Amino acid sequence: MKRQKITLGSILEIPIDGKYYVYAQILNNGYVFFDYKSKEQITDFEILNDKTILFIIAIYDQIITKGEWLKVGKMDIRKELEILPMKFIQDALQPDHFEFYNPNMGEIAPATKKEIIGLERAAVWDKNHVEDRIRDYYNGVPCAWLKDDRELFNTTFP
Template sequence: MPRRTEGSLVEIALGGGLKAYARVLSDPLFASYDIAEKPADPITLGDKQPIFKVWVMRRAVTSGRWPVVAKWPLETELMRPASFFKQDLISGRLSIYSEGNERPANIEECIGLEPAAVWSAEHIEDRLRDHIAGAPNRWFESLKIKADRIDKATGAKFS
């Protein structure tokens, strides 16, 4: 069974001959790139910023679905902790999650952060295809902040 190892570069088949690539970061984090050809070395990849960093189910790699095609030590930038937003389904309150800690947040602090969710390989593949096509992704859209459920000034639920 293939192993999910930090620094690995995985190839993601998107169908129709399209491919994308992602780096394995600290478990369960991946950094996905807007590149269609395997980079020859980490320096080539180093010029590119990830389009998103999200948590991904282990089986994306361990099942062999996303084969490991290279492995390099992680660059300092990729070792920095990632922050994610969460929104309570009932109260609408927002929080930021990072490195096992969660704190209350307002909407402005959450803008630009990824939602705290563990993605399946299939959903990441859909998101990458949509990114390439310049189309909105239904999975990502479903996880966006529901601004109509919070009061921007206080974080309280609208009545």
Template structure:
């Protein structure tokens, strides 16, 4: 009988994300259940990004990271605790059309203008992150435009 023990996720873990075309995307674990997706796309699993240049940072379900479908290839510790936090995200109340920002676990009222350029707060499934890496932006509509 094989063990199905799930691995503990650590801040700074870098995950290899298999892409449909055989290449690999990469993501680094941040605080607040977030993952930073690197701009760099590797030709093979060890062809890892050399710098911390991200194309986007979003929330991700823990089961995606714990499942093993995206293996951890290394850990890149953050130089300080502040660096480990994802940037602020925008929350839009669909009923009242009011805006807020979410940052470090706290909500703060905001204006539409303050939300321009921020990621919309959401938790993403694996396939939606892969679609976005591959250039399919249908899961990332920008209601601020």
């Protein structure tokens, strides 16, 4: 494994089952995963500028710093990704109690269940969980790690 620094704008290459590659970009306080897979490793990362966003999440630093996913390039961060979307927090002891979490400022504010619909849960994801989520998305099956969110909102998530 190659030691790496977390560098804003860097492109990460995520190999999935030795079958294809998916790409993500390091943002300020998060990571964006693009809805793009390739059987071949890419070198022209500008192609990612036109791709839709699969999801924006936080991941454990060691995935990058220990080289579990390699930095393979760098590009400017899209304007719409300079400010990350709100996330939600659900109280484990009071499941009907919700809060907004602003990953840009670290601020927390009260919210209703209706207000958080469509938001990503505030969580830090591990390598295997992210890879499962990507794999499940491209296989068209519900991700086990999003079961609680599907039940909470009675919907599916990428």
